Amino acid sequence: MSTEGCESRVIDGKVLAQQIEEEVRTGVEDLESGRGVTPGLATILVGDDPASRMYVRLKHRACERVGIRAEDYLLPTQASQEELLSLIYTLNKNKDVHAILLQLPLPTHFSPQEAMEAIAPEKDADGFHPYNMGKLMIGDEGLVPCTPHGIIRALEEYNVPVQGKNVVIVGHSNVVGKPMAAMFLNRNATVSICHVFTDDLKKYTLGADILVVAVGVKHLIKADMVKEEVVIFDVGITKEEDGVYGDVDFENVIKKAALITPVPGGVGPVTVAMLMKHVLRCAENSF
Amino acid sequence: MSTEGCESRVIDGKVLAQQIEEEVRTGVEDLESGRGVTPGLATILVGDDPASRMYVRLKHRACERVGIRAEDYLLPTQASQEELLSLIYTLNKNKDVHAILLQLPLPTHFSPQEAMEAIAPEKDADGFHPYNMGKLMIGDEGLVPCTPHGIIRALEEYNVPVQGKNVVIVGHSNVVGKPMAAMFLNRNATVSICHVFTDDLKKYTLGADILVVAVGVKHLIKADMVKEEVVIFDVGITKEEDGVYGDVDFENVIKKAALITPVPGGVGPVTVAMLMKHVLRCAENSF
Known part of the structure; x- marks a missing residue:
């Protein structure tokens, strides 16, 4: 199956990561020269x-x-x-x-x-300390987990509106699912959080304007589980002998998606770049 | 319209609060006599x-x-x-x-x-400190906000299963909506959080096995917005000259609900009783 003509739908995580790293590099230089x-x-x-x-x-x-x-x-x-x-x-x-x-x-x-x-x-x-998690939850975002932060940044970069949108998150981990939900709620999205105990996952994913999947089950999300023009972030990674796979059946789903991250080269590099941003922020705030 | 024959569907917050207070009284006596x-x-x-x-x-x-x-x-x-x-x-x-x-x-x-x-x-x-909120979010529940805690207690008391159930929360405040969502996620419910920016509230509420409403809009939830056998917690309070109203059109909705809290006399007294439980816990942990 060909995904020809779909390039413009792919969120290139490497390019976005480079852009974020460039900002960090500038910030590091300012900090060195200034202080x-x-x-x-x-x-x-x-x-x-x-x-x-x-x-x-x-x-x-x-x-x-x-x-x-x-x-x-x-x-x-x-x-x-x-x-x-x-x-x-x-x-x-x-x-x-x-x-x-x-x-x-x-x-x-x-x-x-x-x-x-x-x-x-x-x-x-990493933003995993309970104090930082709590600040995130009450809407006072400081050091937040890097993957959700990277996804919010990508949405901003691609001008995807969030307020009032139907967001579905698959996976309710402390590292991605729960902080991601809090960040979308802070931006007034309607948020549904699904996971392995959800009885009818497809019913939820079909309603998603924005879909974040972070469970680590290869190709869990098929094309018939999403609606046209959905924006998808695939956080899952499954390693097999012949390669690395995401939670989304990328090749087929991309034909319906407005925007989608690939695996590898999607959310991963952006997460590392956001970590750099957080280190810079820690240093800037250390005075 | 009559709600005759529906008494058994009402969660009597005063009775549950008395039961919780009785537990606290015993705990207080133990603490006094023991330490x-x-x-x-x-x-x-x-x-x-x-x-x-x-x-x-x-x-x-x-x-x-x-x-x-x-x-x-x-x-x-x-x-x-x-x-x-x-x-x-x-x-x-x-x-x-x-x-x-x-x-x-x-x-x-x-x-x-x-x-x-x-x-x-x-x-x-009250469980509002970021540290306590963060502990709640990562699944290590200690001092959590009293209203969500009381609702979880009521579900236990009435033997309502939570894992895998479709929970809808209307309202995303720091006091009720967000901590309530975290508590349901910690118990492996599928959770959707709606609010004033939600584009189609009814679509969400119709899917709810358990519905928590905490927005303060009189009778926002009508009978045609819920499914049969739903369990409803009404946290809203609107004061008018002729009385106090909840967010749920109680008189009509009760005919479809398996369980429902009234306003007043529902969630309110349970919240105060949970506060007493938390004070006792603070004292017990103070050594």
């Missing part, structure tokens, strides 16, 4: 999960591109929660570290929630 | 708005019924934000005050958000 401060990000990786290592590497490369100083902290799989917390407390006090990123998931004997809560809210580049 | 501690609530009222005064009075009376020691702090309308914050800081440090309630709304020259954030999260009986 002599270089933004610093400390990443913490526990264990040697290959995917996690790759994600951390991608973030370090982005830091290099925009001029953020990145510090790489590695703990062995058998490290203790206490060692992790101790590292976080040290980084909280370190004035050269403006932002801290704890790469998830942690090995199973750790408490990720306690660790994320140990990060100083003002250094919480 | 010699009487739970203490400090209420803060700024100005002389008659409705706010009445609400504070209702809360003090509930405290009396369950054995909670209530302290009444009054600031004049012309008080400053600094005076209010100073009072809050003093109460935060007071070991006999386990919970603090700031009656809203404040006169317009105050910043309610800053004031609510000044309350120590562990004394935040």
